[in-house]
Amino acid sequence: MDIVKESEHVYAIAPTGKMRVPVRIFASEELLRKMLEDQSLAQACNVAALPGIVGASIVMPDAHQGYGMSVGGVAAFDAHDGIISPAAVGYDINCGVRLLATGLRREDATARMGELLAALAKSCPVGVGGEGIRLSEAEFTRVMAEGAHWALAHGYGDADDLARCEANGRLPGADPAAVPKRATQRGRNQLGTVGAGNHFIELQAVDEIYLPDVARSFGISGPGQLVAMIHCGSRGFGHQICTEYIKRIEDTLPEIARSLPDRDLMYAPIGSDVARSYWGAMNAAANFAFCNRHILGHQVRLALQEVFGERAQARTVYDVCHNIAKRETHLVGGAMRELIVHRKGATRALPAGSGDVPEAYRDVGQPVLIPGSMGTASYVLVGAQGSLERTFGSTAHGAGRLMSRTRAKQEFPSADVEAGLAARGITVKAASRNGVSEEAPGAYKDVDEVVEVSDAAGIARKVARLVPVGVLKG
Amino acid sequence: MQPYELLEHTADAKFRAYGETLEEAFGNAIVATSAIATDPAGIAHERSVPIEARARDLRRLLFEALDQVIFLMDTQRFLPSAVQGLAIARDEDGYALRATLVGGDIRGSGGNLKAITYHEMLVDRREDGTWVLQAVVDI
Numbered sequence: 001m002d003i004v005k006e007s008e009h010v011y012a013i014a015p016t017g018k019m020r021v022p023v024r025i026f027a028s029e030e031l032l033r034k035m036l037e038d039q040s041l042a043q044a045c046n047v048a049a050l051p052g053i054v055g056a057s058i059v060m061p062d063a064h065q066g067y068g069m070s071v072g073g074v075a076a077f078d079a080h081d082g083i084i085s086p087a088a089v090g091y092d093i094n095c096g097v098r099l100l101a102t103g104l105r106r107e108d109a110t111a112r113m114g115e116l117l118a119a120l121a122k123s124c125p126v127g128v129g130g131e132g133i134r135l136s137e138a139e140f141t142r143v144m145a146e147g148a149h150w151a152l153a154h155g156y157g158d159a160d161d162l163a164r165c166e167a168n169g170r171l172p173g174a175d176p177a178a179v180p181k182r183a184t185q186r187g188r189n190q191l192g193t194v195g196a197g198n199h200f201i202e203l204q205a206v207d208e209i210y211l212p213d214v215a216r217s218f219g220i221s222g223p224g225q226l227v228a229m230i231h232c233g234s235r236g237f238g239h240q241i242c243t244e245y246i247k248r249i250e251d252t253l254p255e256i257a258r259s260l261p262d263r264d265l266m267y268a269p270i271g272s273d274v275a276r277s278y279w280g281a282m283n284a285a286a287n288f289a290f291c292n293r294h295i296l297g298h299q300v301r302l303a304l305q306e307v308f309g310e311r312a313q314a315r316t317v318y319d320v321c322h323n324i325a326k327r328e329t330h331l332v333g334g335a336m337r338e339l340i341v342h343r344k345g346a347t348r349a350l351p352a353g354s355g356d357v358p359e360a361y362r363d364v365g366q367p368v369l370i371p372g373s374m375g376t377a378s379y380v381l382v383g384a385q386g387s388l389e390r391t392f393g394s395t396a397h398g399a400g401r402l403m404s405r406t407r408a409k410q411e412f413p414s415a416d417v418e419a420g421l422a423a424r425g426i427t428v429k430a431a432s433r434n435g436v437s438e439e440a441p442g443a444y445k446d447v448d449e450v451v452e453v454s455d456a457a458g459i460a461r462k463v464a465r466l467v468p469v470g471v472l473k474g
Numbered sequence: 475m476q477p478y479e480l481l482e483h484t485a486d487a488k489f490r491a492y493g494e495t496l497e498e499a500f501g502n503a504i505v506a507t508s509a510i511a512t513d514p515a516g517i518a519h520e521r522s523v524p525i526e527a528r529a530r531d532l533r534r535l536l537f538e539a540l541d542q543v544i545f546l547m548d549t550q551r552f553l554p555s556a557v558q559g560l561a562i563a564r565d566e567d568g569y570a571l572r573a574t575l576v577g578g579d580i581r582g583s584g585g586n587l588k589a590i591t592y593h594e595m596l597v598d599r600r601e602d603g604t605w606v607l608q609a610v611v612d613i
Contacts, residue, residue, distance in 0.1 A: 066593075067486070067591040067592070067593035067610065067612065068591075068592075068593065091588050091589045091591075091612045092588060182545060185545075185549050186545065186548050186549055196586040197586060197588070197613055236548040236549075236588075239588040239589040239612070240545070240589070242589060243541055243589045243590065246592070247534075247537070247538075250534070254530075262592070262593070263533070263592040263595070264591055264592040264593045266592075404482040404483050404487075405486075405487060405613070406480060406481070406482055406483075406487070407482060432586070435586075474586065
């Protein structure tokens, strides 16, 4: 694999063999070295060989090996001759992040942390056993079609939450009839739950502001302000849709499955019936996830108000998805082209003036939310012009795993992790002890470096750094 | 022969299961999937759940069987700790698997599995005639 440095923080692998386009990597030398330790770049080369791929197979600074396609990648395909691939969206369809800015200070939270985490745990079920809202099948179908709008109509949150959400909390194209029965069986009682793994609700304090004017537009006032971050997705519903469609595509198009170097990278030509069905089911899962985070945002607001009364405020800053495929129009080689942009572990990052940015932010650009791992910083960025020119309007999505969960459990006993966090003023309330070890800060790449590269490469700009104060996790 | 081992994988969880026969290896793969979610020694033998799976090839058969285990975890909070009467029949359409999973309810945490993947999946017969199965579970 011949990696050439194109410019500071940008590397490329020229097409060889079956590759139709180059691989373009956004990374520092250190992050690139870590990518070379796993299959991330080999997977990016496999993606570069898929039919109809446009421009380049893009690797984000936080990329790590995934299934089929690495997590931390962007791949755009022609909307007429291209393909769609469940593995290039990810198992957790519309995994994403929502941020709420409060009227509180860090000290408010630390003084009443026990009470606060208990209130959060009561209103936001975490872990595998966390019981969600039980819905009839008819009602669940409405969630698939209406996304966060369903939640608003049922008394959760307010219109402002919808206005400050990617796609206003509802993607068009959802087709409940395309959703496999087993996915519905898994998802029906999971609405309003966080789940486990790397998903969390975190109370954070603003640590540093880089772009004060932009931060103010986002409702972030200055260091010490308390904010709340929610990281979760479409739960078992989305996972099962991905699983069922990998099987359906394999059954419908066995010759494609046989031709692939990695069977997980199964894809369907965009005009095929199975591609249309997956599109309808994927958007249904995306809408479930928007609805889920909207409800959790509302529940976080209630918990904060239970402890602090009306001064808690808790207004939604934004909500992003980082596992999704979208139909978008981009300038490619001097002409506007309709594309299916897959972002797997990548966040849309539109600059000021883009039509898809909510009106409130159109003059400053789209907020980008980068969750750290447990105990590390998280970031608010803003979309930059460079993302439209180089990455189909995308940037990184998080820290990216560095170490397996098995090794993390051996290296970081949960008691040590909790003591280390406590020494830094961070309280953790977890449904599982193993969860604490597996998600230890040392098991992840350095989120600060991931964000530095995004900023320096011009695919997003740093707005604010957030540090954790209290963590609720599965 | 050890029944299975859990292996290192950056983002997810990987196992390798072994067996003198294909059937034994499949049974061990099912228990290994449980072991990723929680310590199988802690699972009670409270009830049994029959499963059936059909597939054109053996990798897909493994995918189908483990998908059923994950589905049961998420919908019934059931985790298997043992497998009984696992049989794999071969016909002109491929393979058909039947088995009875024995186990109990997930207590406390555990059962944290998203999906089975084809990533690095192996169903191999070794030179000595024994079988080795490998899969990565998204967690």
